[in-house]
Amino acid sequence: MKNSYDVVVIGGSAAGIPAAITARRYHQDKSILIIRKENRVSIPCGIPYIFGTVMDVEKNLIPDGVLEKNKIDLIIGDVKEINKEEKSITVDGKSITYDKLVLATGSNPIVPPIEGVHKNNIFPIHKDPTYLKNLLLKVNESKDLVIIGGGFIGIEFAEECKKNRKNNVTLVELMPKCLMSAFDDEFCDEAKNILTNENITVKNSRKVTECLGGNDVNSVKLDNGEIIKADAVILGIGSIANSSLAKSIGLDIGELGGIKVDSNMRTSSHDIFACGDCIDAKSFFAETPSKVKLASTATMQARIAGANLFSTKRSDKGVIGVFSTALNGQAFACAGFTEREALAHDYQIEIGVAEGPNRHPGSMNGMQNMKVKLIFNKYDKTIIGGQISGALSAGELINAISSFILSKFTADDIAIFQLGTHPALTASPIAYQLVNAAEIANTKMLLSGEDHV
Amino acid sequence: MKNSYDVVVIGGSAAGIPAAITARRYHQDKSILIIRKENRVSIPCGIPYIFGTVMDVEKNLIPDGVLEKNKIDLIIGDVKEINKEEKSITVDGKSITYDKLVLATGSNPIVPPIEGVHKNNIFPIHKDPTYLKNLLLKVNESKDLVIIGGGFIGIEFAEECKKNRKNNVTLVELMPKCLMSAFDDEFCDEAKNILTNENITVKNSRKVTECLGGNDVNSVKLDNGEIIKADAVILGIGSIANSSLAKSIGLDIGELGGIKVDSNMRTSSHDIFACGDCIDAKSFFAETPSKVKLASTATMQARIAGANLFSTKRSDKGVIGVFSTALNGQAFACAGFTEREALAHDYQIEIGVAEGPNRHPGSMNGMQNMKVKLIFNKYDKTIIGGQISGALSAGELINAISSFILSKFTADDIAIFQLGTHPALTASPIAYQLVNAAEIANTKMLLSGEDHV
Numbered sequence: 001m002k003n004s005y006d007v008v009v010i011g012g013s014a015a016g017i018p019a020a021i022t023a024r025r026y027h028q029d030k031s032i033l034i035i036r037k038e039n040r041v042s043i044p045c046g047i048p049y050i051f052g053t054v055m056d057v058e059k060n061l062i063p064d065g066v067l068e069k070n071k072i073d074l075i076i077g078d079v080k081e082i083n084k085e086e087k088s089i090t091v092d093g094k095s096i097t098y099d100k101l102v103l104a105t106g107s108n109p110i111v112p113p114i115e116g117v118h119k120n121n122i123f124p125i126h127k128d129p130t131y132l133k134n135l136l137l138k139v140n141e142s143k144d145l146v147i148i149g150g151g152f153i154g155i156e157f158a159e160e161c162k163k164n165r166k167n168n169v170t171l172v173e174l175m176p177k178c179l180m181s182a183f184d185d186e187f188c189d190e191a192k193n194i195l196t197n198e199n200i201t202v203k204n205s206r207k208v209t210e211c212l213g214g215n216d217v218n219s220v221k222l223d224n225g226e227i228i229k230a231d232a233v234i235l236g237i238g239s240i241a242n243s244s245l246a247k248s249i250g251l252d253i254g255e256l257g258g259i260k261v262d263s264n265m266r267t268s269s270h271d272i273f274a275c276g277d278c279i280d281a282k283s284f285f286a287e288t289p290s291k292v293k294l295a296s297t298a299t300m301q302a303r304i305a306g307a308n309l310f311s312t313k314r315s316d317k318g319v320i321g322v323f324s325t326a327l328n329g330q331a332f333a334c335a336g337f338t339e340r341e342a343l344a345h346d347y348q349i350e351i352g353v354a355e356g357p358n359r360h361p362g363s364m365n366g367m368q369n370m371k372v373k374l375i376f377n378k379y380d381k382t383i384i385g386g387q388i389s390g391a392l393s394a395g396e397l398i399n400a401i402s403s404f405i406l407s408k409f410t411a412d413d414i415a416i417f418q419l420g421t422h423p424a425l426t427a428s429p430i431a432y433q434l435v436n437a438a439e440i441a442n443t444k445m446l447l448s449g450e451d452h453v
Numbered sequence: 454m455k456n457s458y459d460v461v462v463i464g465g466s467a468a469g470i471p472a473a474i475t476a477r478r479y480h481q482d483k484s485i486l487i488i489r490k491e492n493r494v495s496i497p498c499g500i501p502y503i504f505g506t507v508m509d510v511e512k513n514l515i516p517d518g519v520l521e522k523n524k525i526d527l528i529i530g531d532v533k534e535i536n537k538e539e540k541s542i543t544v545d546g547k548s549i550t551y552d553k554l555v556l557a558t559g560s561n562p563i564v565p566p567i568e569g570v571h572k573n574n575i576f577p578i579h580k581d582p583t584y585l586k587n588l589l590l591k592v593n594e595s596k597d598l599v600i601i602g603g604g605f606i607g608i609e610f611a612e613e614c615k616k617n618r619k620n621n622v623t624l625v626e627l628m629p630k631c632l633m634s635a636f637d638d639e640f641c642d643e644a645k646n647i648l649t650n651e652n653i654t655v656k657n658s659r660k661v662t663e664c665l666g667g668n669d670v671n672s673v674k675l676d677n678g679e680i681i682k683a684d685a686v687i688l689g690i691g692s693i694a695n696s697s698l699a700k701s702i703g704l705d706i707g708e709l710g711g712i713k714v715d716s717n718m719r720t721s722s723h724d725i726f727a728c729g730d731c732i733d734a735k736s737f738f739a740e741t742p743s744k745v746k747l748a749s750t751a752t753m754q755a756r757i758a759g760a761n762l763f764s765t766k767r768s769d770k771g772v773i774g775v776f777s778t779a780l781n782g783q784a785f786a787c788a789g790f791t792e793r794e795a796l797a798h799d800y801q802i803e804i805g806v807a808e809g810p811n812r813h814p815g816s817m818n819g820m821q822n823m824k825v826k827l828i829f830n831k832y833d834k835t836i837i838g839g840q841i842s843g844a845l846s847a848g849e850l851i852n853a854i855s856s857f858i859l860s861k862f863t864a865d866d867i868a869i870f871q872l873g874t875h876p877a878l879t880a881s882p883i884a885y886q887l888v889n890a891a892e893i894a895n896t897k898m899l900l901s902g903e904d905h906v
Contacts, residue, residue: 049877
């Protein structure tokens with residue numbers, strides 16, 4: 001291993017890998033090194049699926065072949081020190097100099113300050129494969145499982161940990177609904193119904209106040225006094241930027257605790273870039289930073305950082321936030337603002353909703369329902385958000401909505417969007433939900449107040 | 454039934470229905486009438502699926518409920534005469550006046566000038582349900598079926614007419630490959646392989662020169678002298694604008710034989726609009742008219758026509774052409790120009806191709822391969838076309854590509870597109886084909902000529 005590189009990337013997951021690959025794509029002759037802590041890297045969004053669908057930590061790893069193929073060197077080690085004046089880092093006692101440094105140090109799971117939260121068998125979701133292997137064993141033998149947090153990770157863990165098992169799974173969420181940060185109430189209710197039908201107990205508007213037991217947890221206590229048996233507890237509360245290295249060398253830190261970057265993903269130090277969960281990302285909609293921490297967002301930021309290292313080529317438009325998930329074969333997807341979020345940001349909004357089969361005629365194979373809700377800014381009629389539930393192809397349709405948001409399409413633009421349709425693949429062009437939802441909102445805005453068909 | 458309407462729409466399928474509905478959405482108080490020839494209307498793109506998947510003409514009808522719901526009157530009848538000075542039409546001897554008229558008269562299947570083409574059991578694809586019922590009976594009893602034409606309709610008919618039957622199905626296509634008007638060679642080859650594996654005989658670069666037999670066809674003769682047994686022949690060659698009514702009243706006709714319209718879908722007569730297969734549509738890419746005739750395109754044009762009747766609100770950007778189909782559970786989708794088409798239009802182009810699983814990890818349920826090819830204009834790096842094969846969600850992903858083309862996204866824009874990804878729904882964000890295909894083309898253009906990773 002050399003002791004000098006053109007590019008050093010710290011972190012080897014959803015931000016670090018594409019940052020290094022992008023640097024390679026743009027610079028055939030630069031030497032590039034990734035340093036990461038983990039021997040092997042879990043596919044981050046795949047982690048919940050280890051526990052039911054995949055049932056094997058080994059099948060949820062990002063292969064290192066992509067690094068070799070792109071002539072990217074790899075060191076497994078913990079970077080304890082950066083010297084930004086000398087442009088060097090120290091990893092396991094060895095000093096390596098860099099020309100450009102990328103911080104892709106990710107995030108850490110939040111461990112809430114609940115009494116007893118450090119007892120045995122209470123698990124924040126770390127991404128380390130060995131840790132996850134142990135967690136899988138615990139889930140397999142667990143009879144009473146409590147999951148704290150009803151966001152994406154929490155609901156996915158709940159469903160997967162229940163799959164093919166005769167255990168009791170209880171999900172406890174502080175907010176009145178699950179998935180509230182991503183979806184409006186009607187979608188949250190749909191998701192909850194699916195979980196309930198799968199015999200998962202969902203407790204909303206409830207807080208765990210204490211984890212009870214001896215060394216090992218045996219139950220949790222809720223704010224209403226209720227005690228729920230628990231031989232294992234999973235903490236799916238979210239994550240917080242891991243910006244400790246950046247802090248240690250005095251880089252500017254944002255108000256949410258992530259590394260501050262400009263729209264080129266450059267930190268307050270000229271030769272140091274940062275991307276992914278470790279940064280405070282700009283929002284597409286507002287000047288305030290975005291709370292969204294997603295692998296897909298991280299890869300986008302990494303593709304900006306990796307291209308900009310030696311000359312500025314790309315600029316971040318800010319995070320839209322495009323999520324999707326699936327519960328019992330039904331997709332939930334969203335992009336941009338929910339109705340609730342838009343109102344909280346003081347937008348005047350109009351809504352269009354359209355629902356129907358995703359095939360035409362409905363007797364075609366694979367027919368599922370699909371509901372599309374679009375949210376428009378009344379002021380200029382541009383789309384600021386969309387939500388879909390139903391057929392699995394929602395996972396790709398949401399990308400059309402993301403593109404509309406990015407291009408600031410109006411309701412009118414979407415109503416005459418040139419869609420592709422096919423009996424075996426989509427809704428009919430007459431009943432196409434995306435277009436009709438836009439047209440419904442459009443005519444509401446046009447006729448403002450008049451009852452319309 | 455009244456004898457005077459604010460809006461009369463002639464035609465009740467993929468163009469007529471959304472034109473009338475859009476008129477209703479924009480004008481609560483106008484009286485609206487649809488006049489159509491057919492007692493009942495087949496879902497046009499669903500027609501091939503009657504013959505294998507659905508097996509029932511009755512299950513492939515557009516329900517009339519949507520007309521009632523939108524307070525749209527309906528007359529079943531044949532309009533023989535329009536008096537554009539008096540603003541009236543004559544249907545079955547009765548005169549009805551209109552304020553605005555919409556021609557949505559569709560297209561007729563092409564019957565090629567082959568010797569013997571008018572024998573019994575040779576079927577152009579008419580959309581009339583009664584005609585299709587008879588065709589279904591013929592297909593069910595047919596032992597040797599020949600399909601002339603290897604475009605979308607031809608290949609879909611071939612697969613469906615073979616499904617669950619012990620017949621011989623032969624597809625004869627004039628061009629060296631099937632689907633050549635929509636896809637580049639490698640995609641055409643994939644499609645042909647699927648058909649061949651289903652024991653459909655595909656003959657490319659072959660022309661049917663004669664239909665042989667007595668009153669009933671018994672075989673077809675190819676240009677190489679080969680004779681193929683045929684107790685039924687289906688003509689899937691395409692369709693031609695039905696603009697005869699428009700011609701009869703002297704409206705301007707385009708070079709492809711369709712009704713000439715401006716970008717507001719207005720004909721050369723101020724109070725007459727036209728949309729759908731009956732018009733010569735503008736292309737998104739060139740000044741020449743587009744040959745694309747699709748239900749989805751028709752609905753888009755209808756939504757423009759319907760909104761513009763009483764005041765101009767919408768403008769057509771021209772037809773991109775977004776198709777999709779599925780063969781044996783594998784999707785094929787395209788938008789805009791193929792490589793071949795772009796070169797024929799004298800573009801300097803760059804290509805990016807990326808391929809991989811549509812799930813992450815690959816052991817997730819429903820994993821299929823997905824290949825994405827993107828075509829860029831080298832001059833300004835904007836996307837001018839895209840093709841996808843593989844997983845069924847391609848049917849929605851192609852809509853993201855359509856949106857990119859419409860917004861004139863560059864390869865760079867797409868490379869940092871904010872995608873939504875999920876293990877159970879899409880490729881991983883690192884390996885996401887759409888973004889990587891763009892990045893590959895982008896770096897090729899940047900490094901122009903240099904070998905890149």
